Amino acid sequence: MGFLQAMLDISLCRAVTVTPSGASHAPLPIRATRIGASLAARAWRIDLRDHLIFPGLINAHEHLHVNAVPPLHAGAPFANSYAWIRAFQAHFTEPAVAAALRLPKALRLRHGALKNLLAGVSCVAHHDPWHPALDALDFPIALLRDYGWSYALGWPGYGPPVRASFAATPAGRPWMIHLAEGTDAIAQAELAQLDRLGCLAANSVLVHGVGMRAADIDRVIATGAAVVWCPTSNRNLLGRTLDPRRLCAADRLALGSDSRLSGARDLLEEMRGIAARGELTPAQVVALATAAAARILRLPGRGNLAPGAQADLVIVEDRGGAARSLTDLERSEIRAVVRDGVPCIADPDFAEWFAVAGVDAVSVLLDGRPKLLAAFLAEPDLLALEPGLELATACNAPGRERAVEAWCP
Structure with missing residues (x-):
């Protein structure tokens, strides 16, 4: 039902x-x-x-529970997401942040779902540990299920271990990881590192990919893996984003909003910005949030x-x-x-x-x-x-x- x-x-x-x-x-x-x-x-x-x-619409990357948390205001771009995470630790002591995080997690998850629904999103890939509230029969949106994930190569203390979670994910289901979320040498080395671990395959879904170079994108396309693009979050944290055109042309690109903690208000605002900047055509933008996302996330009924x-x-x-x-x-x-x-x-x-x-x-x-x-x-x-x-x-x-x-x- x-x-x-x-x-x-x-x-x-x-x-x-x-x-x-x-x-x-x-x-x-x-x-x-x-x-x-x-x-x-x-x-x-x-x-x-x-x-x-x-x-x-399908939002291929979200953190549903942090959309009411005030963002970190930084004057200069970070070299990578790990530097942003470290900077955010002090932000937890801010009264508004602490108050937002004291709200029940079930309510915060439901709020993230409502935010998506208001913008036409009916299915979300939530990139965090599962919570019983997500199984409520009246949860506002559908969710990607039966998938594998790890958080990031450089942040092993949160989420399932990289190699173990990849090995436990069936080849027919997506496996997601934040990757190359930065502009420095650390981010640029992550695709090769993931490949050496044996975790780059046709069901690998790599979130962000800003630090990937031309040869890395060639490798992603050749493997049949895919990237989830979150341009507003990338620009806010890192000062730039990836060029989406080659991945889009190869049908290896989907779109995510990455929550208001770092990204756009919602997926519709993200889509509107991409089209206005001329980074992709309106038809390509719509495909990223519908047909392309459904193929990459293995959602044939969506x-x-x-x-x-x-x-x-x-x-x-x-x-x-x-x-x-x-x-x-x-x-x-x-x-x-x-x-x-x-x-x-x-x-x-x-x-x-x-x-x-x-x-x-x-x-x-x-x-x-x-x-x-x-x-x-x-x-x-x-x-x-x-x-x-x-x-x-x-x-x-x-x-x-x-x-x-x-x-x-």
């Missing part, structure tokens, strides 16, 4: 569905929690003319809108160009984010969809725009952690008369 079981068939009519192979104007059927192969005779239908439907795929969707207005319609957006401009065929957050005119799916919804403001949010996501402690998200009241709802506003405390 999915995170919410929609016990009805739905037809998203007159919509343009966007896949890696292009756009299609055919209706998109949903059968319970999956994309259907045909329309059901008694399906509930929703008219989405002038809209585009994308697969739910990243596409083919029959049988998970009915996780991002619905946006058609702005005259498929991929650019997504990479030009702020999160508040997304019309609806759907998980398992059920809306989780959407514009108010989608209220009937919540109702027919049996999902209670509450009115909220997301970055000042009115939305409906599934009620199970509207926990006060959770909303309090997410800047820009609040319950809508008579005092803050847009369009209220001045006489009403005057009564607000």
Whole structure:
């Protein structure tokens, strides 16, 4: 059973569905929690003319539990992530940091999931020890499961040992490690070191890779391994990032946000920045967060809108160009984010969809725009952690008369 079981068939009519192979104007059927192969005779239908439907985004690298922790403000780039980690030790004593870390970890994990969901992300690779809260039936997003990981070659005290975790990971499942996260000789040597350990293979997923040189990228491509690119985090910590073009062309690149502790607000902001800087085309950027990520992370039921795929969707207005319609957006401009065929957050005119799916919804403001949010996501402690998200009241709802506003405390 999915995170919410929609016990009805739905037809998203007159919509343009966007896949890696292009756009299609055919209706998109949903059968319970999956994309259907045909329309059901008694399906509930929703008219989405002038809209585009994308697969739910995949965030290939996140640390869900630290998105409310204030970042370290450093004046100069670090040579590598190990230097940043050492500098951060003193930051733990800051009152705001200590207060954030005193919050229950289950709540912090849920907040990281909500942050992703608001930006259209429906599946995340969480690069940290597993926690029971991640198995909750109402956890806001899906998670990469049955994978192997180690933290980093130069930080052996956290996470599973490198060689043992790689050996224990089946060849058909991804194995993840932070690698070459720096610009100095230490970072530049890490790919060769990993190779000597026998841990560079077709299922190796290397996070960051900033210190890799041309020969290293050749080696990654030849091995069939892949890199997760987190450009905002790289620039904030290291002062630069990798050139994504060769890895992207070889289909060996996915995209991650790396949490607000060092990275972008969310994956959508990351995508928008890449497209605006012209580092990749909008279509390539969308592929990194959908089809390419699904292949690299071995998630065949995600990243596409083919029959049988998970009915996780991002619905946006058609702005005259498929991929650019997504990479030009702020999160508040997304019309609806759907998980398992059920809306989780959407514009108010989608209220009937919540109702027919049996999902209670509450009115909220997301970055000042009115939305409906599934009620199970509207926990006060959770909303309090997410800047820009609040319950809508008579005092803050847009369009209220001045006489009403005057009564607000």
